[in-house]
Amino acid sequence: MVKSLTELLRMNGIVKSFPGVKALSGVDLELQSGELHALIGENGAGKSTLMKILAGVYKKDEGRIFIKGEEVVDLDPDSAQKRGISIIFQEFNLFSDLTIAENIFIRREPKHALFNFVIDDRELKRKTREVLDMLDLKLDPDQQVGRLSVAEQQMVEIAKALSMDAQILVMDEPTAALTESEIKELFKVIRNLKKNGVGIIYISHRLEELNEICDRVTILRDGSYIKTERFQDMTMNSLISSMVGRDLSEKFPPKPHTKADRSEVLLQVNKIRRGTKLDVEDLKLYKGEILGIYGLMGSGRTELARAIFGADRVDQFDVRIFGEPMKVRAPYDAIAYGLAYLTEDRKKDGLALDLSIEYNITLPSLEKITSVGVVSDRKAALTSEKYVQDLRVKTPSIHQLAKNLSGGNQQKVIIGKWLAKQSRIVIFDEPTRGIDVGAKYEVYELMYRLVQEGIGVIMISSELPEIIGISDRVVIMREGRVTGELDAEDLTEVGILSHAIH
Template sequence: MLTLSNIHRSFPGVRALAGVTFEVRAGEIHALVGENGAGKSTLTKIAAGVHQPEAGHIAFDGAPVVWTSPGHAKARGLHVIYQEFVLFPHLSVAENIFIGHERHTRLGTIDRGRTRAEARDVLTRLGVDLDPRSLVRDLSVADQQMVEIAKALVHNVRVLFLDEPTAVISGHEVELLFERLRALRAQGVAIVYISHRLEEIFALCDRVTVLKDGQHVLTAPVAEISRERIVSAMVGRDLAELFPPRPASLRADRPVVLEARNVTLPGRVHDASLTLRAGTITGLAGMIGSGRTELAMAIFGGLKMSAGTLTIDGRTIAHPTPAALIALGVGLVSEDRKGQGLAMLLDVAANISAPALARFSRAGLLDRARERAAAEAEIAAFRIACRGAATSVAVMSGGNQQKVLLARWARICRRVLILDEPTRGVDVGAKVEIYRIMRALAAEGVAVLMISSELPEIVGLSDHVVVMREGHVAGTLEGAAITEEAVIALATSHAPGGVERAA
């Protein structure tokens, strides 16, 4: 149905795809797996006409094609459900589902009644109870995901890509999604299913393709391959090598550095508490949209908590602000590296010095020589690959950008470092280094809080794990109790009586 042959593509600082070949047949569900930064998203975007390949060919329905735009690919029946939703926040659910395929009256005007009725219909088939008239902006992340899926079902789809559709939904909704996908498969639709969750792949897919660092590793029928084989193909080395060893003894009596009590952010975080101890790495797990990022942001003062108390080294902080927290030795690396982390127009030196400008200035004037020297030292210490402190961060790879952010905070955050998805879009080599840096910081006494959607990371690195679900802290795990199964159970289980969702 769709064949991508020998695709090459690079971006400033990264070689995203180096000669990848991938095909999906009509009537099959083909799993596409790989670590963050393996090239799955780039491959999807090339298949959909968002990016053009630098070399290689695309064949659709047996004939070679060159997509001129995403609209071109869509018109031929190729639909993608991206991980970052393609939704219009100020249009209604029904309007979003039918955007570009509006239901007409005989006059050629939009048939609002039919649009609503058909939208309600498809949502019911997905088991979602949503008012088609509500604005998408007001929906929870899980409901937005269901709207994205509903969009795919109402169009005349021939090839369907789903990028991590289950990252934000659970239980019953996942079951109904799988049911719909199997029905589409029976109708001859070619489906590409991207997921981190291997059990889903074994439950749903016919074949699996593994990418690693922009290269094709293997393609095999799911029936003929083991879980272990997939994992080792993805990682390229043993899990044990990936994570630095935990310190031999880790006592619960390590001093508490930061304590957040009963933090509430209306609609997003409810009554959540968290304790960070010196020298430990605390993993903050939970599904996307479960309130992890918001809790961390509230602690750091980036979002205003409506209730709750924050204590750092025994001192209560009445009104947390980033500036106040930084002064106390707390830092935060956002999950949105380009939007909220780096100053993309500035160089490495300016990015590293950003929260510590006072240290590099005298009488209001910057000491650029000292700033540059400090940056060069960090570049060496963190093994940041770049052409010196004056390199623009925009041209660097994701891994090196992330190391710039770690270098920014490492010297000034001597108490707490909060890392939100620290290895997103980072290759395996840089990942290992980032894990080492985190462990080294912990060994120096820093309390590290790591938010991650990657279960192996949570399990492999954390000393404690706090799991969130629907804005609440669902439970905490420690020591040998930290397993992928235990985290999933806490993250997805529902209150007795059925599905309960935060508004």
């Protein structure tokens, strides 16, 4: 329950347009002190745009904003910070080469009493310990941030916000890259913040975790305000239906009736070894199946995918594709064999964010749209338009920059570029991380479509319901080795976890 009725924030009728897109159409949001208010909606619903208006990054076109009852006409990042607004984005705003103390108080370092151009290191460490103690964090202020885990870096971001006396804290997908134990620690910190009167706007696609911490929820859809409700008054199905505007009682599409052909092996890993960290042998992908690979954090799933794709050097490499031995020294070689890899970090490794959808889709297959070294604009447009339409990418045009797309649409563009390349085997690494339930459903449908078209699909996922719901067969890894293999009819959470842990 919300303990205080003090209003920290009210946003009324917020409207924002970009060229060719109306991002927000009259959106309302309010936040009280000591409240965790979830802001949810599909990718592209307008959540990030609304928060960037609150942070002063974007200017609203219409609407009113009240902070602690006072109307604010012009917000910029500095004035938003001074008014106690702090946002922790998915991509942390930290300097990896600086210490925890330097990051928390950057541009606000305490100065020496006599020499006001010299940083007072002793006072800097004292103030840092003070704010870390508020969060019950046992971190060394002199520790370099680049050496911290993702969870610890997130705590440093929260500490930085508290050091600025933040009373309105926005958390964008805070648990996306955390383990179960790290999520529990984060929730402890969140509960303490609520007790101290901090209002939290919480953006997440992991709806099930809201049960533990959420007071109210506001739902957006296609840039429009749908409703605000007390979380305890809503069911999971009503939440999802409000988000997507349709009934999604089934989280996964029905599986195709076609069965895997175990007489035809598409990919066969006889042996891949890298030191003591990775040692996998006798792993097969059959025609007509989705092969799931599951393991806990650090189990070696991504390392295996990167090794197959030639992104990391290995000590032993004995892999066959369609019966042919692979000689892979770099990703270029793997691509030539018809292999595609959708990385878990699509923004860092999967897309050229500052280039258009058209460029991103056609980049791997330039040889198909060039003549005498000159790119054919017509062929490039036709190719990209085909996959934008086939994959139902939500965009005003193929000239839209990739960075302006929602997470789900960015994932579709990556799939499109590999389909344009006519890849024969696709490895999906955490394909639905950070995308909403509606977009997840579409990605699953795409996987099924690929399999029916004869394309091999490997899916790496840390979400057990996804692994069970989509896979025809699951290989389980622990400490760089395969510890179990289960067919679809034998898949249970307990069975999979027993192989992943023991």
